[in-house]
Amino acid sequence: MTEAAKAPTLAKFASPVDRFHLELEPLKEAGVKLAGIYCVFAPVELVRAAGAVSVGLCGKKQGPIPDAERVLPANLCPLIKSSYGYAATGTCPYFNATDFILAETTCDGKKKMFELMDRIKPVHMMRLPTDKSPEAQALWLAEMRRLAAFLAQHTGKAVTDEALRREIALQNRIRRALLDVAAFMSEARPPISSLDLMGICESRTFVLDQEAYLNDLLALGRELEELRAKGSSPYKAGAPRILVTGTPVGRGSEKVLRLLEDAGAVVVVLENCTGLKGVVGLVDENAEPMEALAKRYLDTPCSCMSPNTGRFTLIDDLTRQYRPTGVVDLVWQACHTYSVESFDLGRHVTDDLGLPFLKIETDYTESDVEQLRTRIEAFLELQAL
Amino acid sequence: MDIRGEMAGTSTAGIDIGSRSIELVVMRGDEVVHAAKAPTTFDPVGQCRALLGDVCAARVVATGYGRKLFVEAFDKQPALGRVTDITEIQAYALGASHLFPQARTILDIGGQDSKVITLSPQGRVLRFEMNDRCAAGTGKFLEIMALSLQVPLEDFGAFAMSGDTRIPINSMCTVFAESEATSLMARGEKAQNIALGIHLAIMQRIHSMLRRAGQDGPLVFAGGVARNPCAVELLRELTGAQCLVPQDPDLAGALGACLLARKLLENDND
Structure with missing residues (x-):
């Protein structure tokens, strides 16, 4: 990485907590309810159509894990432990400000953790099916309606088709704008660093004023276009290009991304749910809005789906667009669904895409950094030779 | 010189x-x-x-x-x-294929980690597997076990080979395996047999790593643990492959x- 000019609008994504507090105050005064969300299965359009707003919650740092382990088993995924630890210790400013939490039955660890979290703050659990059969779709649609009723109870405002269509249109515009910004990484020398891009993607759930977030994305896109035209980039030409897939990564849990970039690679795309997994796929604006919303969210290619062929299709599409020279599958310790799925994914990547594949299983601690460095450097050496 | x-x-x-x-x-x-x-x-x-x-x-x-x-x-x-x-x-790929140009798989068991590297006929690295963060399946595991049985590390392999019964050691966590060895000692099991069980445990773990990496053709065993005759013998037995050990494996x-x-x-x- 080298020092290069940065797009000025990047500063707006740099300190999400400060921005959150500024945006929150007038909303709280107006009595607007705040929903806490953890996952890309949470339908933010529905929350907003009911007159509430949503915010992402902390769960990407090691800090509160020892506290969480007083209640949760140590041999559990760090994301679940960190999320619970923040909630239990009152150290997540977003969580503290919420009125209720939206949860989904994505995995066993989360499901059981949410039962405990419900004692700290009311948790509304959506029963997420694990396939897309007609029965599963019917269940998920019913769960959307049950969520609408829950929200209406808290906000006193029923969800109308008109409000839902408006919020769907806004989120679709945000998705398109975010995909346009991410697309700069398909350049041979991208005008933005992948860690900056990660922060932008992550900010999506922390910004309450979603129109402002959209405008920031559009402004950023224009600035990046100028930098691209000037040939300004933090990267050298010819660096290995890595597609990272697997479990979510954010500020505080980006050690594998840092190791990759320290070793001279460019992380061209994050396929995971803090990257593009939660962004690709628009809601059909011409269909019945609640049904269209349910369909779009159930299409999320998460490893909790069985089968989860959508993930392979997405990786194929991203491979065509971003032209990676290698794929890294990052699995948080004890995330069984991603860990098991890694076997088939590895075969697909090596046999069908013809790319080298590396599975990394780790947690949020720094204890294995030097071992990971060796594995990552050796993986990149394979691509250089 | x-x-x-x-x-x-x-x-x-x-x-x-x-x-x-x-x-x-x-x-x-x-x-x-x-x-x-x-x-x-x-x-x-x-x-x-x-x-x-x-x-x-x-x-x-x-x-x-x-x-x-x-x-x-x-x-x-x-x-x-x-x-x-x-x-x-x-480094191991270059070194081992220089010593044994026919090598297709390299096993290196060092003090802190173990790795399996598969090579193309031209000696290019095709893929590799490394153990995860813990000491299971590494030289450190043998060292701690040798210490617990009060046998000098350099004699540990020969000591284990004098065992007459194969006792399964189930724990691969170094700490738990040590307590398992302690319980076996408390039951009066011969130290040689416990040592053999420990070698078997580590080499079975290594064997599954070799299978995961798709081990094929002549196998070079390098790294410090390749000095241990019991480890070499068990590797030959488990893989059924030709095992080539360099003069100075480390x-x-x-x-x-x-x-x-x-x-x-x-x-x-x-």
């Missing part, structure tokens, strides 16, 4: 700074003229300095966990020329690094 002065121009060095030991190989042209070894201790830079002594080389390549530290400490020192680094994966990484240094020097002079 003169490895100083006017010969420095054609000399290259490879150094492998592992978690337990540091190995140095110096070549002049195609010939290995010097090899040495020292424990890593808590002061790897000091140990490297002592090991290097007055070695002069036009190009040096470092490998092992201390490779970055070595580059920081020794690059641009007048006696050593340019210092760069390479991962152990590439020098393979340093040799590979030195071979790369020689290649880099040739490129410099082109």
Whole structure:
């Protein structure tokens, strides 16, 4: 990485907590309810159509894990432990400000953790099916309606088709704008660093004023276009290009991304749910809005789906667009669904895409950094030779 | 043996700074003229300095966990020329395939980790597997077990081979396996049999790693644990493959690094 000019609008994504507090105050005064969300299965359009707003919650740092382990088993995924630890210790400013939490039955660890979290703050659990059969779709649609009723109870405002269509249109515009910004990484020398891009993607759930977030994305896109035209980039030409897939990564849990970039690679795309997994796929604006919303969210290619062929299709599409020279599958310790799925994914990547594949299983601690460095450097050496 | 002065121009060095030991190989042209070894201790830079002594080389390549530290400490020192680094994966691949050109799979069991590397017929690394963060399946595991059975590490393999019964040791966690060995001792089990069980446990774990990596063709066993006759014997038995053990199995990484240094020097002079 080298020092290069940065797009000025990047500063707006740099300190999400400060921005959150500024945006929150007038909303709280107006009595607007705040929903806490953890996952890309949470339908933010529905929350907003009911007159509430949503915010992402902390769960990407090691800090509160020892506290969480007083209640949760140590041999559990760090994301679940960190999320619970923040909630239990009152150290997540977003969580503290919420009125209720939206949860989904994505995995066993989360499901059981949410039962405990419900004692700290009311948790509304959506029963997420694990396939897309007609029965599963019917269940998920019913769960959307049950969520609408829950929200209406808290906000006193029923969800109308008109409000839902408006919020769907806004989120679709945000998705398109975010995909346009991410697309700069398909350049041979991208005008933005992948860690900056990660922060932008992550900010999506922390910004309450979603129109402002959209405008920031559009402004950023224009600035990046100028930098691209000037040939300004933090990267050298010819660096290995890595597609990272697997479990979510954010500020505080980006050690594998840092190791990759320290070793001279460019992380061209994050396929995971803090990257593009939660962004690709628009809601059909011409269909019945609640049904269209349910369909779009159930299409999320998460490893909790069985089968989860959508993930392979997405990786194929991203491979065509971003032209990676290698794929890294990052699995948080004890995330069984991603860990098991890694076997088939590895075969697909090596046999069908013809790319080298590396599975990394780790947690949020720094204890294995030097071992990971060796594995990552050796993986990149394979691509250089 | 003169490895100083006017010969420095054609000399290259490879150094492998592992978690337990540091190995140095110096070549002049195609010939290995010097090899040495020292424990890593808590002061790897000091140990490297002592090991290097007055070695002069036009190009040096470092490998092992201390490779970055070595580059920081020794690059641009007048006696050593340019210092760069390479991962152990590439270093072992280069070293082992130089010693055994027919090699298709390399197993390296070191002090802190173990790895399996598969090679193409041209000696190119195809893929590799490494153990995860813990000491299970590494030299450290054997060292702790030898200590707990009060057998010197260098005799541990022969000691285990004198066992007459194979006892399964189920725990692969070093800490738990130690308590399992303790319970076996408390039941009056022969120390030799416990030692054999421990060797079997580690080599079965290594065997599944080899299968995961798709082991094929002649297998080179390198790294410090390849000095252990029981480990070699069990590897042959479990894999049914031809196992090639270098004369100095722990020098393979340093040799590979030195071979790369020689290649880099040739490129410099082109």
